[in-house]
Amino acid sequence: MNGPLLALCLALPLAAADIAVVWSGGSPEGEVRVTGGRVASLSPGTGVRFRAGAGGPFRLRISAEGGDRAILHVAARKDPFSFFLRDVSRDNPIYLPAFGAAVTVGDDPRSFAEIEAAVRARGLQTKLQAVESEPEESYDNAARHTRPLSCQTWLGVSRDVRIFALGERLDWVQTRFHGADVARYSFLLGRGWGPSDRISRRLEEGVLPIVHGTLVDDDVAYTLVAFAALESRPLTAANLRGTHFLVADGHGRGHMFTKEQQALHDSLLPAEMNQPEETVLYLRAVAVNTAAVPRYAFFRNLALPAGSFDAQNGFGLDKSGKVFAVSKLNGRPLNTEEVSLLLPPGGSAELEMYLPHRPVPVDRAAALRSVRFDQRREECRRFWKAKLDSAARIEVPERRIDEMIRAGLLHLDLITYGREPEGTLTSTIGVYSAIGSESSPIIQFMDGMRRHDVARRALQYFLDKQHDDGFIQNFGGYMLETGAALWSLGEHYRYTRDDEWVRRIAPRLIKACEYLSAWRRRNLREDLRGKGYGMLDGKTADPEDPFRSYMLNGYAYLGLNRVSEMLRGVDEAQSRRWAGEAQALKKDIRTAVQEGLAQSPVIPLADGAWCPTLAPWTGYHGPLLLHGGGGKWFTHGAMVSRDSLLGPLYLVFQEVLEPGEPASSFLLNFHNDLMTSRNVAFTQPYYSRHPIVHLRRGEVRSFLKSYYNTAASLADRETYTFWEHFFGASPHKTHEEGWFLMDTRWMLWMERGDTLDLLAGIPRAWLEDGRRIALDRVASYFGPVSLKVESRLSEGRIEAVVECSSPRRPKAVELRLPHPLGRKAETVEGGSYDPVTERVRIAPFEGQSRITLRFRTRT
Numbered sequence: 001m002n003g004p005l006l007a008l009c010l011a012l013p014l015a016a017a018d019i020a021v022v023w024s025g026g027s028p029e030g031e032v033r034v035t036g037g038r039v040a041s042l043s044p045g046t047g048v049r050f051r052a053g054a055g056g057p058f059r060l061r062i063s064a065e066g067g068d069r070a071i072l073h074v075a076a077r078k079d080p081f082s083f084f085l086r087d088v089s090r091d092n093p094i095y096l097p098a099f100g101a102a103v104t105v106g107d108d109p110r111s112f113a114e115i116e117a118a119v120r121a122r123g124l125q126t127k128l129q130a131v132e133s134e135p136e137e138s139y140d141n142a143a144r145h146t147r148p149l150s151c152q153t154w155l156g157v158s159r160d161v162r163i164f165a166l167g168e169r170l171d172w173v174q175t176r177f178h179g180a181d182v183a184r185y186s187f188l189l190g191r192g193w194g195p196s197d198r199i200s201r202r203l204e205e206g207v208l209p210i211v212h213g214t215l216v217d218d219d220v221a222y223t224l225v226a227f228a229a230l231e232s233r234p235l236t237a238a239n240l241r242g243t244h245f246l247v248a249d250g251h252g253r254g255h256m257f258t259k260e261q262q263a264l265h266d267s268l269l270p271a272e273m274n275q276p277e278e279t280v281l282y283l284r285a286v287a288v289n290t291a292a293v294p295r296y297a298f299f300r301n302l303a304l305p306a307g308s309f310d311a312q313n314g315f316g317l318d319k320s321g322k323v324f325a326v327s328k329l330n331g332r333p334l335n336t337e338e339v340s341l342l343l344p345p346g347g348s349a350e351l352e353m354y355l356p357h358r359p360v361p362v363d364r365a366a367a368l369r370s371v372r373f374d375q376r377r378e379e380c381r382r383f384w385k386a387k388l389d390s391a392a393r394i395e396v397p398e399r400r401i402d403e404m405i406r407a408g409l410l411h412l413d414l415i416t417y418g419r420e421p422e423g424t425l426t427s428t429i430g431v432y433s434a435i436g437s438e439s440s441p442i443i444q445f446m447d448g449m450r451r452h453d454v455a456r457r458a459l460q461y462f463l464d465k466q467h468d469d470g471f472i473q474n475f476g477g478y479m480l481e482t483g484a485a486l487w488s489l490g491e492h493y494r495y496t497r498d499d500e501w502v503r504r505i506a507p508r509l510i511k512a513c514e515y516l517s518a519w520r521r522r523n524l525r526e527d528l529r530g531k532g533y534g535m536l537d538g539k540t541a542d543p544e545d546p547f548r549s550y551m552l553n554g555y556a557y558l559g560l561n562r563v564s565e566m567l568r569g570v571d572e573a574q575s576r577r578w579a580g581e582a583q584a585l586k587k588d589i590r591t592a593v594q595e596g597l598a599q600s601p602v603i604p605l606a607d608g609a610w611c612p613t614l615a616p617w618t619g620y621h622g623p624l625l626l627h628g629g630g631g632k633w634f635t636h637g638a639m640v641s642r643d644s645l646l647g648p649l650y651l652v653f654q655e656v657l658e659p660g661e662p663a664s665s666f667l668l669n670f671h672n673d674l675m676t677s678r679n680v681a682f683t684q685p686y687y688s689r690h691p692i693v694h695l696r697r698g699e700v701r702s703f704l705k706s707y708y709n710t711a712a713s714l715a716d717r718e719t720y721t722f723w724e725h726f727f728g729a730s731p732h733k734t735h736e737e738g739w740f741l742m743d744t745r746w747m748l749w750m751e752r753g754d755t756l757d758l759l760a761g762i763p764r765a766w767l768e769d770g771r772r773i774a775l776d777r778v779a780s781y782f783g784p785v786s787l788k789v790e791s792r793l794s795e796g797r798i799e800a801v802v803e804c805s806s807p808r809r810p811k812a813v814e815l816r817l818p819h820p821l822g823r824k825a826e827t828v829e830g831g832s833y834d835p836v837t838e839r840v841r842i843a844p845f846e847g848q849s850r851i852t853l854r855f856r857t858r859t
Helices: 003-011 112-120 127-133 139-145 245-250 259-272 362-369 373-389 399-414 440-448 452-464 481-496 499-521 550-567 572-599 641-645 662-675 690-696 700-714 734-748
Strands: 015-023 029-043 049-051 058-076 081-084 094-096 101-105 153-155 162-166 172-177 180-189 199-204 208-217 220-230 279-289 295-303 308-310 315-317 323-329 338-343 348-356 393-395 749-752 755-758 772-778 785-792 797-803 812-816 827-829 832-834 839-842 848-854
Touching: 015 112, 058 572, 081 572, 094 112, 101 112, 127 662, 127 700, 139 700, 153 208, 153 220, 153 399, 162 220, 162 279, 180 279, 180 323, 208 373, 208 399, 220 295, 220 373, 245 259, 245 452, 279 295, 279 338, 279 373, 295 315, 295 323, 295 348, 323 362, 338 348, 348 362, 373 399, 393 399, 399 440, 399 734, 440 452, 440 481, 440 734, 452 481, 452 499, 481 499, 481 550, 499 550, 499 572, 550 572, 572 662, 641 662, 662 690, 690 700, 690 734, 690 749, 700 734, 734 749, 734 772, 755 785, 797 812, 839 848
Parallel strands: 755 812
Antiparallel strands: 015 058, 015 101, 029 049, 029 058, 058 081, 094 101, 153 162, 162 172, 172 180, 180 295, 199 208, 208 220, 220 279, 279 348, 295 338, 308 315, 315 323, 323 348, 393 772, 749 755, 772 785, 785 797, 797 848, 812 839, 827 848, 832 839
8 A cells, every 4th residue: 555545544543353264173373464453452462463373273363443435454574465454344244264364242152163164054156156056158148248239341352451341230431541440431222210120231251351241121131242342453462462561550549650660651551552453342232122022122322411313323422523433223333323113013123322431533434333243352352361271270060169260260351451462460459550459369360270470470469669779669659569479479489390480580589588687677676675676567458547457567577488489499598588588577476476475455256255356567466446555546437447458367377376276276166256347358358368277277167157148248240340349439349359359269179288288268069069169270280280070979979080290299199078968988099088078098108099988878
């Protein structure tokens, strides 16, 4: 607590508290302190110090005074803890089973054993225990219990910042240069806004960036097809030019340039923004009369507020006389902006609207009018399907997830900008520029799908924009990008083992590490002992919180550690240097965690036990939303945002804490109880990395609870586009989609030391009879992996084939094959079977293995 706030607390009237702390045994000793108050007396004890006798239960009576925010610290030598004085009660004692301790009012005579028996007699469960005892979550169940969000659909040609956003109601188009709005065009199918909407949308084949929309207006049904392609040439990889990555970056909201970068951007801008050929949004609307009698159909052409219409040619004109829309009705130039047509039963009318990204001269519009819609659509289909064909293939039996994987890969690619066929790319996120942290799942999923060249080019962005002192910063004053970018670079190396690439970029890697090292040295100060000694200070995300946050430091550790790996085969001395630096930082972070857990107030969990907590940074007592140190912490639509989305649970994901150690359990439990609903974080849920923590701990039901409920509530259920926030901020947010895809990747294949885990998080329903799961040469740390699993439970078996024949293949493979009804295999061929975890272990793994699980068939 800071000095002024402590003084304020002490100036307020102090309430007296008579408290008893009881232990089950273990001879506790230490001292008692109060933040925001004082210790009046201890019994037994001297001053503020206490010491139990040898063995057996121990009871410490404490008389203390403090204000509403006063925190009492039991600074025991072993298992220290803290609590709010205001939280002590007889009816709900502070029961700490992990420490064998409890806190109650002073005149409560109960021992620890008696308090424990009373709490356990209630038969309660933590929220996570309840999830683990429930049936596995499904998407359909999650959708029934979460809000549906609809999102505009972005269409483009990839690599090029000229984007078209199609509105959710199929009645407007927004042209944009990535994050910069250009113009908004309205149009209408049917009579307009009414008492109900019967609108649906879907991507072509469920995955391609070609939108199919349906609008039913009583007896007239309208269908719409929309996609982006080129103005005069076929959309092919050879004809795709793209936008220079720095110009694209300059159109991202929140972007940051050095003076030199700004100058280069400005010199490139005119040529990049004035290409000889526009991208075009091609729209075709068809109205069909489904009634048994004639019915009117209505269309309104694309329109601008200050535009006009050329009825002879079917051109929409802007104020300069250029053409912003080329429209045809039933194959002929549209001769009126608003159309009403009487259709016979079963009759139809077709309106085609071609929208150049920026208005074009009349002669080009006339040429565009002759373009055939079906030809452009087929070119568009081939273009995007070729991108899918160039990647690894994943097949899962749940249609929605299967489509979301492939659609997601294309969504990421759509707004990865840069010149083709080679050169640096920028992996942007929604309307924003690339960020070392938020771009990481985008790039890493591309790597996992064997699009290594795209990933490498996207990683080059962070090296090209690196500052002369080694600092990496591209967005909004964020200071965590250096470590996060190094981590993604290291992940790319784990996939490719490309030592020649590392040799080329080694000077930049070392410069970045030196920057982190110098930053750390500034914090190796004795006055920071107990306050984040050796930890980096700085802003982590949007909130202006320039503190020693765990998330910032975890990324720094992760980055240093990965650079050490990368340099091992290139520069052994530098590799050892950064390994040592990484371990020293890790040690200081872990020390700060233990100090913080001891000094932060415990909170009650749903099972009646209490759990230690931790602030998102050092120097604050407990979660910010509990206001133990005062302050105002609301941001981004929630009270919990800083604690949950930028909090200490990141350290498990960032490999500072082991998934199964007590500190990780504390962080996971207090986060779940205090900061989630349906195991989903609030406001911007994918910033919380608790799903992968569950997966690493083998908590499949908890993982699936988060996996399905987050996707069901944040992604458009028809087009699979993700929002950034639940309140509808920032569309086409590929950071969120990237984490969904990475969670899916880890659910299907995940590395664990020298072992490859397969299907560690899949739902049981995926192995119902007749279902199939396939991975076709997905990328892993061990080289390409292929897997085919077929459920033939009607014949009493599940069969699998695993292949990873790379020279760096794993020493062991563990394949989880859960029976849909939880039954255990009677016989197993191909490996050793653990009926508890439902895993088959193949060790040593020789590159290929066939596994068969046989079950007793029941009628």
